[in-house]
Amino acid sequence: MNLEHYILFWICIIGLCLGSFFNVVILRSLSDESIIFPPSKCPKCGNKLYWWHNIPLLSYAALRGKCYFCKEKISIQYPIIELLTMLSFGVSFLKFGVDWKTLFVIFWLSGFIIMTTTDLKAKLVDCNIAIAIGVTGVLYNFIHTGMDGFVSSILGLTAGAVILEVIARLGYVFAGTRAMGEADTYVAGALGAMFGIQNVLPVLLYGLIASMIFIVPMFLYNQYKNGNKLTCILSVLFILAGLVYCKLWMNYWMMGLLILLGILLSISILKNIKQEENRNYLPYVPALALGALYFIFFSVNF
Numbered sequence: 001m002n003l004e005h006y007i008l009f010w011i012c013i014i015g016l017c018l019g020s021f022f023n024v025v026i027l028r029s030l031s032d033e034s035i036i037f038p039p040s041k042c043p044k045c046g047n048k049l050y051w052w053h054n055i056p057l058l059s060y061a062a063l064r065g066k067c068y069f070c071k072e073k074i075s076i077q078y079p080i081i082e083l084l085t086m087l088s089f090g091v092s093f094l095k096f097g098v099d100w101k102t103l104f105v106i107f108w109l110s111g112f113i114i115m116t117t118t119d120l121k122a123k124l125v126d127c128n129i130a131i132a133i134g135v136t137g138v139l140y141n142f143i144h145t146g147m148d149g150f151v152s153s154i155l156g157l158t159a160g161a162v163i164l165e166v167i168a169r170l171g172y173v174f175a176g177t178r179a180m181g182e183a184d185t186y187v188a189g190a191l192g193a194m195f196g197i198q199n200v201l202p203v204l205l206y207g208l209i210a211s212m213i214f215i216v217p218m219f220l221y222n223q224y225k226n227g228n229k230l231t232c233i234l235s236v237l238f239i240l241a242g243l244v245y246c247k248l249w250m251n252y253w254m255m256g257l258l259i260l261l262g263i264l265l266s267i268s269i270l271k272n273i274k275q276e277e278n279r280n281y282l283p284y285v286p287a288l289a290l291g292a293l294y295f296i297f298f299s300v301n302f
Contacts, residue, residue, distance in 0.1 A: 007098065012090045016056035018110065019085030023078050026117045029126055045070035056082040077117065085113060095297060104140045105296060108133050108194065112289035115187065119283040125183035130190045137193030152196035160192025160200045161185050167266060179266070184284050191292055199301055201255065207291030208262060209242040211284060234265040 027043060028035050040049045047069040053059050060079045067074060088109040096102040111129045119125050134157055141149030164185045171179030191207075192200040212235065224232055238261040245254040296302055 004097075008090060008093055011093045012086045015086035015089030016082050018089075019082035019113075020054060020056045020078075022085060022110065022114055022117075023081050025114055026077075026081070026121070029114075030118060030122050030124060042067045042069060042072070044072045056086075077121075081113065081117065085110065088113065091297070100143065101140075104136060107136055108292070108296075112285075112292065115183075116283075116286045116289050119183070119285040123181070123283055125181070125187070125285055127183050127186040130183065130186035134186075134190035134193040137190060137195075140194065141196055149196065152198065153193045155197035156192030156195060156200040157189045158192065159197055160204065161189030163200075163204060164188035170266065179269075180284055184288065187285050187288050191288060194292065195295060195302065199295065199299075201259075202250075202299075203291050203295050204288075205242065205245070205255070205258060205262075205291070206294050207284075207288040209239065209246070210290035210294070211287030212239050212242070228268070231265070231268040234261060234268055237261055238265050 024040065025035050031043075038048075040054055041047060042049065045067060047067075050068070053063070053068060055062075057079050060074060063074065065074050065076070066072065089106055092102050092105045092109065096105060111133045115125045115129055138150060138153040138157070141153035143149075145152075164180060164187075168178045168180040168182075168185060171177050188204060191203050195203050238258070241254065241258045241261055245258050
């Protein structure tokens with residue numbers, strides 16, 4: 001085993017252990033409990049867990065996905081988060097090697113894993129995590145390119161937050177309510193701090209595209225069923241334009257077209273939301289996290 005493989009092994013082990021801790025953070029942040037006290041317990045029967053109940057992945061397999069005491073099923077979230085964290089840490093190391101950039105990326109991905117999970121589970125996001133990502137984003141750019149990076153990061157933070165907040169407040173105009181949660185603004189600002197003013201728009205667009213890819217089947221079905229054919233057409237055009245921008249013509253003309261289609265689509269969606277009696281707001285932080293993930297690992301500008 002050479003040195004790189006040795007380091008990779010221990011980074012993956014650390015990822016597994018931290019993934020187990022992230023499960024605690026996720027669960028207790030939703031229940032307003034301290035992440036330190038009381039010790040780990042079954043969320044259903046309340047029994048204190050033994051040390052061997054907390055071994056990442058292995059405990060879940062040994063217990064066959066059931067609590068040792070009450071035999072109730074253990075959420076599949078636990079091994080998924082542990083495995084996802086391990087993979088995130090390992091891939092980050094393979095991509096960036098023994099470098100300070102790896103530490104920043106690992107920290108950011110950890111925050112995204114926690115925020116994404118709480119957003120999916122309960123549509124709640126701890127904005128303090130987004131603030132921490134934003135602060136480290138500014139620090140990263142300052143280390144990377146000095147004062148130019150610092151200024152770009154601050155401008156990117158401002159631009160990201162303003163863009164998402166404007167879109168969110170457009171909801172009051174068209175639907176009488178926010179179009180997005182307040183946490184989305186914090187996360188967008190954090191992305192701007194990470195990637196700088198020159199990259200904030202592409203990253204947010206990646207997030208929009210990611211949201212459409214995952215939401216579009218259910219969304220288009222509901223819109224078509226409700227007779228909102230214009231929204232369906234704009235959705236398809238927006239996705240096609242996004243794919244063309246990412247894969248073929250990444251220029252200002254295509255970006256302008258994508259932004260225009262995004263605005264028209266947002267207006268159409270907001271008008272439809274205003275007419276709906278039972279509004280179902282979908283979590284957007286996972287899409288922003290995917291946009292950041294794509295930019296980190298596949299963009300030549302990072």
